[in-house]
Amino acid sequence: MSERNYWTRMRRQRVSRRTMLGASAKAGVGAAGIALVGCGDDDDDDDAPAAVTQTQADEDHAEAQADQAQADQADTDTNLSRPAREEEEQAAEQAVVARLDMTPVDGGTIVEQSANVYETVDASLTVASPVIQVLARIQSKLLRFSNPDSGELTGDLASGWEIPDGQTIVLQLRDGVTWHAEGPGADNPASTAGRALTAEDLAFNINRQKNGRLVDGTDGPFGRKGYWSSIDSIDIDDGAMTMNLAGPDATFVQGLANEFNLMGQPELLNAVEAENIDISPDKVIGTGPFILTEWVPGEGISAVRNPDYYNQGARADSYVWIQSFEDPTAYRIGFEQKQVDTMSDPDPDVVLAIHDGLVDETNLTFQGVANTVAVYVNSNLEPWNDLRLVKAIDLAINRRQLIQQFHNGLGKVSGPVSWMQEAWAIPQEEITDFSAYSVDRDAALVEANALWQAGGGPDLGPIDWVTSETWALRAAWNSTPEIIATMFNDAFSTDQFVGVTKSYGEIIPSWFNKTFDPFFSWIPNIEIPDARADMAAAFKSGAPGNIWSVSEPDAIDAKLTAALAELDYDTANGLIREVQDFVIENGQFGRCICYNYIYPLITWNYLHPTLKTETEGWNFLAASLNAVDQWLDPNDPSFEGRSALSPKPI
């Protein structure tokens, strides 16, 4: 099979799956709506939501078939005969189905790559996903996502939940959950090994973040303080916890499954709080499927299975995270020689080339990356407080070109709501109606140039356009500053734009005091499928994330407030859509969202998939499932020759 055929096939499959997932996402929101007024329980959570999902999926199946037919029609660049190609695709699909139907096998050590630096051992104080990648296996949340695409929920520390009146959430706490009984965290004199989890433990975690105070009485950098502040009070009664919200918040339940909302043991959290940036496994104890045995940044991390884990599904005996390969060569060696079980790389070609060489032994999936890529213009200051210039910049961004240049075409343009929050995003076929997203670049540039001229752009002199060092240090993207500058220079037929690189150390202070130079980077992770809270955080007057000081009481604030409280999906979605349209028409006020990319993830066939279905799943939300569902198949032919590191024992 030639590489070209392979690409074509994968791309076509990807598009049609996404279309299917679009409906699943809508179904998930529908399910969430039902959950809001009804009852969720992981013992019976298949009932109503599943019915909705099925209905939506059936409807979408027809759409998917139509897509498939269209894709087949368009698939003229293959040199395989049609019957041969169909046969090959059928075989591949059968293989996928067969893999998903297999009975999981317990045991083995899964080896993954992780980061080289962690800023804290405390999930409530972290803002970085690598910390969560580790802690998600060690600690638990109240709820978790059972499907990261649709946002369907299942119980975790809570076995079920009810929302009787729209702003009261009653969580039934699971019986028999205990804190880890062994391991470095359990051995810490400050912790209480093996004791039962109580509702008071959970209330402590919530109130600690809500109050935002550290043990020493100072304000702590609790990243989810805003979320937990929605709670007015908590009542604890006989194995149930009732959260009384300050007002109706239709997005709140999904937030309970946010990867960052892990629960720690109060006594240990308090004891290690002052030194929580000193990374050490004896500062972590949880109730999750694995016990942390080693955590040395830059050297090694390992975890072994918790024999007392309350839930079913933890398959592997242990995990080992090796320090990040900073060079794709080392990563490639590690993967191809089966020293690590999965691989991804910012340059999709690297992964796809490896898969092409090992097509029968490896499994390739595509995951959307929850870091939305954006161009930021500081509309607080001159000259960018002239909306004409902001709109000109938004129009001049060639989003599809950037996706091609940085991600070899693997990505989709995003509006103010990312396409990954598909139930809320402007559909791809509609977003092109906006000039900034139009495929007709000539028309967009004419409009951009008119605004640029009118706003006095040519008189601005040299304009430094910053790329964050974090982005530009990646080998595949190291010419980003020049690419961005060239894009604008070409758009405005000028040479004013100069690409520069700055570290977060320079960007962050200027970001918070709103004096930042225009730059290109990521925006905060999308953490839950419901987009309403993200929109409110970015655009509501006075919101901490509203760095651009947008203040539109009627066009934005009122609609976002109404959408947040609205339990009816269609009504809420309509309001969010109105806000999005308004935002785009105003050049996104300088928060010029560009796209979300997709990265290919390659795994050996012996490592069984994280996701229940072969979907694109978000990289971020997939962690919910990673924690318990991955398993190793020693009987798979690809297992031969595998050599895994051993975890540090308890």
Next chain:
Amino acid sequence: MQQYIIRRAVLNVFVLFIVATMVFFAVQVLPGNFATQQFASANLGGVTPESIARAESVLGLDKPVVAQYGTFLWDLVQFDLGESFRSKRSVWSELGRAVPYSMELGFLIVLVGFSIAIPVGILSAVHQDKLPDYVLRGGAIFALAAPVFWTASIAVIFVLKWDLFKIDVTGQPHLWENPQTALQWYLIPMFAGGIAGTATTMRLLRSQMLEVLRQDYVVTARAKGLRERTIIMRHALRNAWLPVLTVMGLTIATIIGSQIVLEQMFNIPGVGRLLFQSIFLRDTPLLEGLVLVVAFVVVFTNLFVDVLYGLLDPRVRLA
């Protein structure tokens, strides 16, 4: 000689002090610090000024630069290089882990490099302007022109394609722990690095040999009927050796911290890789410690080479 060594050693200590001061202030000039860089994998917006301020306070980065410099110097005179911000282990401990890897790789690179360069340099000189000379010089130019990452990448492709041997990029064994696995891990970087370093030494040795072979005493030795092998090894090579020795000394001195590319490519947790990471993360105690150690090795290896000069060539007197 003794006085010379003492004088140079004292001078070296002064040089190290200058290096330490320069490194300290150079690091201050770098934008950002560890408190901000540790959020590099986070996304903008999730990081708050409070979280940065808190981290700066815990790390002592909120103190005035002069106070930080004073602490740094005071610790330094007590041979305390501080703790790595990232791992919270002492810099000595980090060095204790990284230096053996770099020394292993450095030793193997030097071994390969000189094992090729010396015989090739001699052969090339002895067969000046003949086919072996052209071939060997051509090879040397190619080795000089080919970047190590290219040579190593090509080798990796072949090893992976034909599954020739295991390159243990996750286990990271030492030579003394698991010689076979470690040697397989080092095999490509040692040849890539060694071959790249061959050309300079080989060409220097060749030109020195050519000069010496034209000297009167070599003609006299030949006239006396000495064997060609004796003339080359005893009379020519020994006199051509000194400049080459200087290059070798400098090569050995710098090899510990200079293998950043190869260490990155093969996931070797050596000094070069640590240096790269400490720069990116602004892990200043580690960065300062690493630079100081590399500087220490360089200045004292140079002293050693100078002393060796006097021992090898009685005409060189150190005073």
